[in-house]
Amino acid sequence: xxxxxxxxxxxxxxxxxxxxxxxxxxxxxxxxxxxxxxxxxxxxxxxxxxxxxxxxxxxxxxxxxxxxxxxxxxxxxxxxxxxxxxxxxxxxxxxxxxxxxxxxxxxxxxxxxxxxxxxxxxxxxxxxxxxxxxxxxxxxxxxxxxxxxxxxxxxxxxxxxxxxxxxxxxxxxxxxxxxxxxxxxxxxxxxxxxxxxxxxxxxxxxxxxxxxxxxxxxxxxxxxxxxxxxxxxxxxxxxxxxxxxxxxxxxxxxxxxxxxxxxxxxxxxxxxxxxxxxxxxxxxxxxxxxxxxxxxxxxxxxxxxxxxxxxxxxxxxxxxxxxxxxxxxxxxxxxxxxxxxxxxxxxxxxxxxxxxxxxxxxxxxxxxxxxxxxxxxxxxxxxxxxxxxxxxxxxxxxxxxxxxxxxxxxxxxxxxxxxxxxxxxxxxxxxxxxxxxxxxxxxxxxx
Amino acid sequence: xxxxxxxxxxxxxxxxxxxxxxxxxxxxxxxxxxxxxxxxxxxxxxxxxxxxxxxxxxxxxxxxxxxxxxxxxxxxxxxxxxxxxxxx
Numbered sequence: 001x002x003x004x005x006x007x008x009x010x011x012x013x014x015x016x017x018x019x020x021x022x023x024x025x026x027x028x029x030x031x032x033x034x035x036x037x038x039x040x041x042x043x044x045x046x047x048x049x050x051x052x053x054x055x056x057x058x059x060x061x062x063x064x065x066x067x068x069x070x071x072x073x074x075x076x077x078x079x080x081x082x083x084x085x086x087x088x089x090x091x092x093x094x095x096x097x098x099x100x101x102x103x104x105x106x107x108x109x110x111x112x113x114x115x116x117x118x119x120x121x122x123x124x125x126x127x128x129x130x131x132x133x134x135x136x137x138x139x140x141x142x143x144x145x146x147x148x149x150x151x152x153x154x155x156x157x158x159x160x161x162x163x164x165x166x167x168x169x170x171x172x173x174x175x176x177x178x179x180x181x182x183x184x185x186x187x188x189x190x191x192x193x194x195x196x197x198x199x200x201x202x203x204x205x206x207x208x209x210x211x212x213x214x215x216x217x218x219x220x221x222x223x224x225x226x227x228x229x230x231x232x233x234x235x236x237x238x239x240x241x242x243x244x245x246x247x248x249x250x251x252x253x254x255x256x257x258x259x260x261x262x263x264x265x266x267x268x269x270x271x272x273x274x275x276x277x278x279x280x281x282x283x284x285x286x287x288x289x290x291x292x293x294x295x296x297x298x299x300x301x302x303x304x305x306x307x308x309x310x311x312x313x314x315x316x317x318x319x320x321x322x323x324x325x326x327x328x329x330x331x332x333x334x335x336x337x338x339x340x341x342x343x344x345x346x347x348x349x350x351x352x353x354x355x356x357x358x359x360x361x362x363x364x365x366x367x368x369x370x371x372x373x374x375x376x377x378x379x380x381x382x383x384x385x386x387x388x389x390x391x392x393x394x395x396x397x398x399x400x401x402x403x404x405x406x407x408x409x410x411x412x413x414x415x416x417x418x419x420x421x422x423x424x425x426x427x428x429x430x431x432x433x434x435x436x437x438x439x440x441x442x443x444x445x446x447x
Numbered sequence: 448x449x450x451x452x453x454x455x456x457x458x459x460x461x462x463x464x465x466x467x468x469x470x471x472x473x474x475x476x477x478x479x480x481x482x483x484x485x486x487x488x489x490x491x492x493x494x495x496x497x498x499x500x501x502x503x504x505x506x507x508x509x510x511x512x513x514x515x516x517x518x519x520x521x522x523x524x525x526x527x528x529x530x531x532x533x534x535x
Contacts, residue, residue, distance in 0.1 A: 003481060003492050005533040006451060010522065065503040067524035245532045252531040 085125030165377030186387030243313030269323025283336025295346030
């Protein structure tokens, strides 16, 4: 083995923040359905704590063996609305609490799946789950929640979009962190290992292991090496090569973890996920390409190049690709994004444009708590439309927070610090209260 | 099981002796060993082999102590991580 290669790998891990962002065990709860909620909760607890018993230990053993950090160990479960629908309950908070307890007892960082998919309409359990979200996210620590309200095949459920504006506002009023654990999706994916949007789809196997990689720092460093004079062809090629190396780590960790756990290996999610740490920023990759600050003209083009090159490099590096796969642009979790918002270079409108060409959407954005619920719904509707028309996954994770525009909301840890952003003060209320469904788009005559 | 041990730090007397002694104590067979000066740092890479499973946590702890005594950074990692990244 070439000494240069060995030292390169070590340098990526030690100096450039290369890590495995998450190993996420997906667990089906379909065999836990029971009309008695107490029995259902018992079965859920037993299934999760037996299947994921060794997840954290295997993860930390692998960290030692390979010398690469695995930042999060997580669990995703079947959307709880499906389990809840069998009961006569009007509140699914007990499910959230038992998920929280199971997560705590097995030692994972998050558990996702307090979720529902309603892109075409509500079944009984959907509405109950949605109404349980504010309390569920306030009263639990580890539970993450998501709602799929739109898809390219069925359009946008605007009743759900309207309701979720209220739900997000209520959650923001009750809890500081609640909204950071909640995502609204268009074209939600069933094998996403990333939070807050992870859930275990009904098309998945009983138990499966998915991996999410990271590594914005490594990509930035590789672009520093080629310098400002290199053409964009070389930039794309360099990103591809780097993404390949990063993704190989995900493939290896996934393979070894699934073998040790005796669980099938699902997918690698090829995402560049930033953290608030200096040098681990997607924004700074775009700036390394030659933008003075992220948000300026050219940002969307630079991000499109990055996002596409990451996928091209990553696809060959692993057996199965899935999840969200692309560059994440969460504001609060990315030091470069935060700076750009504070300096006025980056606003909500530019972020929306950026989400049209990368995963995953308007992510970790704080807005004033005084923002009307209908405006939150309208922000969601815009983002869902981008996903539905472009046949891609998009999402909204938005945090109504006390304070004025420009204030910073400290969320802590990997969630970072969110500057409160300005929203358009004109009303969207009449559009939102109409409700109904925006029809699915035409899938031909693409111009 | 094959593992790669990297030793990086300021050159001094006895590095190879002390590190290889630790490996022998743990019944690790040295398959390959190379050393060089990189950016003024002494850099040694050792490929080791063992028939049974290797307890990486315990070995890393022991090597960290050896490294601290010598003023060096010593890591042990499964060889797989390097071949996964650099070989197709």
